[in-house]
Amino acid sequence: MTNELIWVLVLLLIAILLFTTGKVRMDVVALLVIIAFVLSGTLTLAEATAGFSDPNVLLIAALFVIGEGLVRTGIAYQMGEWLMRAAGKSETRMLILLMITVAALGAFMSSTGVVAIFIPVVLSVAARMKTSPARLMMPLSFAALISGMMSLVATPPNMVINSELVRDGARGFGFFAVTPIGIMVLIMGIGYMLVARFWLNGNNSDPERERWKRRTFRDLIHDYKLSGRARRLALRPGSPLIGQRLDDLRLRDRYGANVVGIERWRKFRRVMISAGGNTELQQRDVLLVDISANEAGLRQFCSEQLLEPMILRGEYFSEQARDVGMAEVSLIPDSALLGKSLRQVGFRSRYGLNVVGIRRGGEAMTGKLIDEELTLGDILLVIGDWKLIRQLQMQKYNFIVLNLPAEVDDVAPAVSQAPHALFCLALMVAMMLTDQIPNPIAALIACVLMGKFRCIDMESAYRAIHWPSLILIVGMMPFALALQKTGGVELVVRLLMDISGGAGAHMMLLSLFVLCAVIGLFISNTATAVLMAPIAVAAAHEMSVSPYPFAMIVAIAASSAFMTPVSSPVNTLVLAPGGYKFGDFLRLGVPFTLLVMAASVLLVPVLFPF
Known part of the structure; x- marks a missing residue:
């Protein structure tokens, strides 16, 4: 063992200890690793910083942008709605459906891409279910890794190992050869996560966890005593309100009724429009009304103005949160509105918004x-x-927008571009499946098209990229090169052959899995597969057995990167949204990896006899 190898192993141990303690940010540790390799002379500057030009880093960044495009166009929200409808209020059913959906999608596209797409979906679903994102993010990550066991093209290691078999003169695996094992591991994973989720609480200081402390529509409804005041009223044919401006009708003075939104037919569907003072009512409009009148006053209002009460789902328009927004606003000391009433200011006409509550001295008026x-x-x-609430934030000479409720995260500012976003996503998946266009280029094409179709703007795109995750990946990549350059990997491989070569085929399968899992802690699963594929085939020839079970065990082990957040980009992606620490992956990943190892060593020889 050379001095250089000892230095690399010591540096690796220090990095792991820092990751485990959490005293230093992971991205900072990654940058320190780059600095240490260059200053020690172990790697050149070009070698240590090669990760910044790695295509996979570019792919991950592009997939962050694509995921944001799906959020802005409302697609992620709709996927969350589907999961919510299918799961009801059962977190158990949600976890099962989430893992099955992710594993199925990941069988035909990049698992990293699937996770990037589903992260905003999981955050949205968790918020509406009032459960911690930490309890769903780890199952999301595990399901994405398991998806690599669902088809031959699900993950690069499968194709690397298949190519090694072909080069050796053997026939490659079939497209679904690995699928039976993947289904078994998925079932195990679902059962495991149904129990292990209770150990996941995440980091309370994480920004995503702070979202739980934000007030929601329901909080504001309670604080301002709005419960029971909302009505949904349709204009009947011949209503005297038709053709009238809201300000001219003086509904607040006459009936205590404040129109805060209007549902209007446009192009064969209902859309929500803002209710400003100059808004003219039309036939077939449905009014969202805040009314302080009693039941007798409400009946009088409906009778005189020919209005028909309609079903209102949710409390005080909470179910309309994607279209109708709420915000708390305070006046600054020099505001021109001080000492004036809302009527004198003409608040609705000027800003297009309705004031439905005032708190003074901590009490709702x-x-x-x-x-x-x-x-x-x-x-x-x-x-x-x-949109008008956002514009009010710019009125800094009069207002301070104190609080935007949590529901603002579910608003889709580019909802009309949803078909274009789906087209971009489908095109990216198709290009990735053909294998004629590199995955990073396919993702970049999708990003450019999303910008062209206005699914996302540049500011949102840059903000969507989680830079600490990228820095972490880039900073850990030099370890793979350093271990190879100093002979560390070759040393471990020689030890493997000495220890397990004469102990039987099952013991060799076990040893190959363990070695893949250990190497996969520090380098990517693709690099692990590249290294281990020829070793597995050579070991099979030396033992005079079929190479298929040996190659398959390497494929399964390469996808079993459950143990650390740096084992796979999939794990790194969920690290921040889930609020996890390094130790969370160790606690859950190590036992599950052992389960997968035991099941694979038993099942692989049955499907692929020696």
Whole structure:
């Protein structure tokens, strides 16, 4: 063992200890690794920083952008809605459906891409189920890794190992040769996660966990005493409201009714429009009304204006949160609105938003708010179009927007571009399946097209990329080269042959799996497969047995990168959204890897006899 190899192993141990303790950020540790390799002379500057030009890093960044495009166009939300409808309020059913869906999709496209797409879906679903993202992010990651066992093209290691068989003169694996093992591991994974999820709480200081502390529509409805005041009223034919401007109707003065939104037919579907003072009502409109009148007053209002009450799902428009927004607004000391009433200001006409509540001295005010003079310290609850609420944030000379509820994360600003986003996604998947276009280029093409179709803008694209995850991946890549350059990998391989060569075929399968798992802790599963594939085939020839079970065990082991957040980009992607620490992957990943190893060593020889 050379001094250089000892230095690399010591540095690796230090990095693992820092990852485990969590005292230093993982991306900072990764940068320190690059610095240490260059200053020690173990690697050249070009070698240590090669990860910045690695195509896989570019692919991961592009997939972050594509995932954001699916969020902005509402597709991720709709996928979450489907999962919610299918799972109901059962977290158990949600976990099962999530893992099956991810494993099925990952059989035909990049598992990294699947995770990048599903992260916003899981965050949205977890928020609406009021459960921690940590309890679903790890199952998402495990299912994506298991997807590599679902088909021959599911992951690069499978194709690397298949190519080695062909080069050796053997017939390659069939497209679904690995699928029976993958289904078995998926069933095991679901059962394992149904129990292990209770050990997952995530990091309370993580930004995604802070989202749970944000107030929701329901919190605001309770704080401002809005419960029971919402109505959904349709204009009947001949209603005197048809053709009238809202300000001219004076509905608040006459009936205590404040129209905060309007559902209107456009191109054979209902759309939600903002209710401004100059908005003219049309036939077939459905009004979303905040009304303070009692039941007798409501009946009088509906009778005189020919309105028909309709079903309103959710409390005070909470089910309409994608179209109708809420925000708390405070006046600054120099605001021109101080000392004036909402009527004098013409708040609705000027800003297109309706004030439905005022808190003064910590207490919600009741009664006729439109004529109440505004004072310093008042907090206004406004309701209306999300876009107009965003514009109100720019009115810094009058307002401070104090709080946007958690539902703002589910708003899709480019929902009309959803078909284009689906086209971009389908095109990317098709290009990846053909294997004629490199995956990073396919992802970049999809990103450019999403920008062209206005599914995402440049600011949102750059903000969508999780840079710490990329730095972590880039910083850990030099270890693979350093271990190969100093002879560390070759040393371990020679030891493997000495220890297991004469102990029988099953023991060799076990040894190959263990070696793949250990190497996979520090280098990518693709690199592991490249290294181990010829060793597996050579070991089979030396033992005079079929190479297929040996090659297959390497393929399974290469996809079993469950043990650390740096074992696979899939794990790294869920690290921040799940609020995990390095030790969380060790606690859950090591036992499950042992289960997969035991099952594979028993099942592989049955499917692929020696």
